[in-house]
Amino acid sequence: MNAGGRLGATAAALAALVTGMALAAGSAHAATSELVGRRSVAPGVERLHYRYGPLVAGAGQNLILAGPATVERPLGDGYATRVAATLVGPDGTAPPVERVHMHHAVMLNMSRKDATAPDLPGERFYGFAEEKTVGRLPQPYGYPLKATDVIAVNYMLHNGTPDNQVVYIDYELDWIQAGTPQADATIAARPLWVDVENGKAYPVFDVARGSGTKGRFTYPDDAGDPYAGGPRRNEWTADRDGTLVFAAGHLHPGGLAVDLDVVRGDRRARAFRSSARYFDPNGPVSWDMAMTITPEDWRVAVRKGDKLRVSTVYETERASWYESMGLALVYMADGGGGRDPFAEKVDAPGDVTHGHLPEAGNYGGAATGLPDARRLPDGQTVADGVAIDNFVYTPGDLTAPGALGSPPVVAPGSSLRFGNFDAAAQIPHTVTACRAPCNRSTGVSYPLADGDPQFDSGQLGYGPQGYTAAAQRPDWYSPKDLRPGTYTYFCRVHPYMRGAFRVPGDPGAAASPGAGPGRATVLSRRARARRGVVALRLRCAGGGDCAGVLRLSVRRGRRSMTIGRRSYRIGTGRTGVVRVRLNRAGRALLKRRGSLRVTASAAGARRVVRVAR
Numbered sequence: 001m002n003a004g005g006r007l008g009a010t011a012a013a014l015a016a017l018v019t020g021m022a023l024a025a026g027s028a029h030a031a032t033s034e035l036v037g038r039r040s041v042a043p044g045v046e047r048l049h050y051r052y053g054p055l056v057a058g059a060g061q062n063l064i065l066a067g068p069a070t071v072e073r074p075l076g077d078g079y080a081t082r083v084a085a086t087l088v089g090p091d092g093t094a095p096p097v098e099r100v101h102m103h104h105a106v107m108l109n110m111s112r113k114d115a116t117a118p119d120l121p122g123e124r125f126y127g128f129a130e131e132k133t134v135g136r137l138p139q140p141y142g143y144p145l146k147a148t149d150v151i152a153v154n155y156m157l158h159n160g161t162p163d164n165q166v167v168y169i170d171y172e173l174d175w176i177q178a179g180t181p182q183a184d185a186t187i188a189a190r191p192l193w194v195d196v197e198n199g200k201a202y203p204v205f206d207v208a209r210g211s212g213t214k215g216r217f218t219y220p221d222d223a224g225d226p227y228a229g230g231p232r233r234n235e236w237t238a239d240r241d242g243t244l245v246f247a248a249g250h251l252h253p254g255g256l257a258v259d260l261d262v263v264r265g266d267r268r269a270r271a272f273r274s275s276a277r278y279f280d281p282n283g284p285v286s287w288d289m290a291m292t293i294t295p296e297d298w299r300v301a302v303r304k305g306d307k308l309r310v311s312t313v314y315e316t317e318r319a320s321w322y323e324s325m326g327l328a329l330v331y332m333a334d335g336g337g338g339r340d341p342f343a344e345k346v347d348a349p350g351d352v353t354h355g356h357l358p359e360a361g362n363y364g365g366a367a368t369g370l371p372d373a374r375r376l377p378d379g380q381t382v383a384d385g386v387a388i389d390n391f392v393y394t395p396g397d398l399t400a401p402g403a404l405g406s407p408p409v410v411a412p413g414s415s416l417r418f419g420n421f422d423a424a425a426q427i428p429h430t431v432t433a434c435r436a437p438c439n440r441s442t443g444v445s446y447p448l449a450d451g452d453p454q455f456d457s458g459q460l461g462y463g464p465q466g467y468t469a470a471a472q473r474p475d476w477y478s479p480k481d482l483r484p485g486t487y488t489y490f491c492r493v494h495p496y497m498r499g500a501f502r503v504p505g506d507p508g509a510a511a512s513p514g515a516g517p518g519r520a521t522v523l524s525r526r527a528r529a530r531r532g533v534v535a536l537r538l539r540c541a542g543g544g545d546c547a548g549v550l551r552l553s554v555r556r557g558r559r560s561m562t563i564g565r566r567s568y569r570i571g572t573g574r575t576g577v578v579r580v581r582l583n584r585a586g587r588a589l590l591k592r593r594g595s596l597r598v599t600a601s602a603a604g605a606r607r608v609v610r611v612a613r
């Protein structure tokens, strides 16, 4: 990260936690922070209420970097003991989450080094996203601020609408002034940011529907080799003895928990599980949730050399969860007083810091006037293409009138090309499968990435390399192996955008994606991966065609890990070649090992295949 010298480090730092789009940063130009209220909340403790803005979330943008921008803080020396933040509109109330929300905001102390990522321009001491967890240190601990410390906020705003949105960051800080009896009784604690992708400019990972075990996927444990043989990004080695006094997790919709462990030699002890409590009646699928934080009396002793390790659990039955996160904000004080996690159970149920929030209450999923694309006549394409222009898929948008709204037809074995013409305006779009009819109203929990099969284009558009969610390309090709049927999709960035296309043929075949009546066997015993694609020969016998999914997996300890899957359809009595693209974990593993023992399974048939580079 230091290869580029100071400039490189700064650029990386600006982008850290953030997907940067410096070009759009003008939106914060006129923003200022001001103190809008103060009151005493306990003897010697004052709650200072600040508002920072106005911030303009540009039409449809998801890539705004405006920071780190310096913000107001209490004067003089003292301790911060609690931080809470939210996003509000010009009228002071929080806008609905599905319209505009804080993807994440991080508060940094620019005058200190971050303990777990020293290349950053400051020390991360608080963060919030749409779950709006309140950070509060237990008595008698506090985060010390010197009069000269400069505080900044770094954020990413997600605007799910085609209109500009004006918002403000509201934050509260509980403050104990130096020189008071309360300050004399306060013990300093320092923040430790432990992230499953710590140090990465855009610390995210994808969770595929159906991955993991029993509907649960743990990152990084179930991801194979996500760090590609490099150091584990999800660990921090304690630089001294001390006591952990606070921990809170952050994750995204679909996430269930963030686990913080202490690793000592080859022993591992759970320090705390920060659980997601979903208020959403639809289950763990939206931002209508809160994370648990450690209880007031939680104290865990760590020794110099111990590792703090974080992992995160997502559900995988409902949908795929793209660009997910998992991290824990931990505070540690010098000195003793903690309980040994290897001698006794220290993990305890936590507290949620808020209940259901009204801005996360529009769930969506209600009937609309949009058509069911499965019942629309065949549409046409221009040169097998769909243009995404001004927030509309053309042709095939569910909102489009007449023939333009009919699903374009793509021949079996061919691709439909999607091109994002809004990319130049820094508006990314996706083509993400959702279960038909995918025509219900937009809300925090509708639509979901729950198509069958699931596909996703990534965020079509451009951004600074490595520091952005953008796919760095404007177009995407639909999978060639889709079976006959009408495929509905939406845009993950602007979920009210919906479209459909069609692969012609027997629609009954599309409605039942399970195995066909025939029986497939895997003929190949060895294969080579060319450009990450493994071609295997399958033979179909029996009373009908063979159709299903060919899955490639490898053993990782006692677990089986999927490294690629591909649907197939082979006529009875025939032999066919199925080309399976290895996933990232599979490619990384093959690169390291040179060859792999792969179990190829298709509708009950199994064969071990030696796959070489």
Ligand SMILES: [Cu+2]
Pocket (backbone or CB within 6 Å): 391, 428, 429, 430, 491, 492, 493, 494, 497
């Ligand atoms: Cu979009």
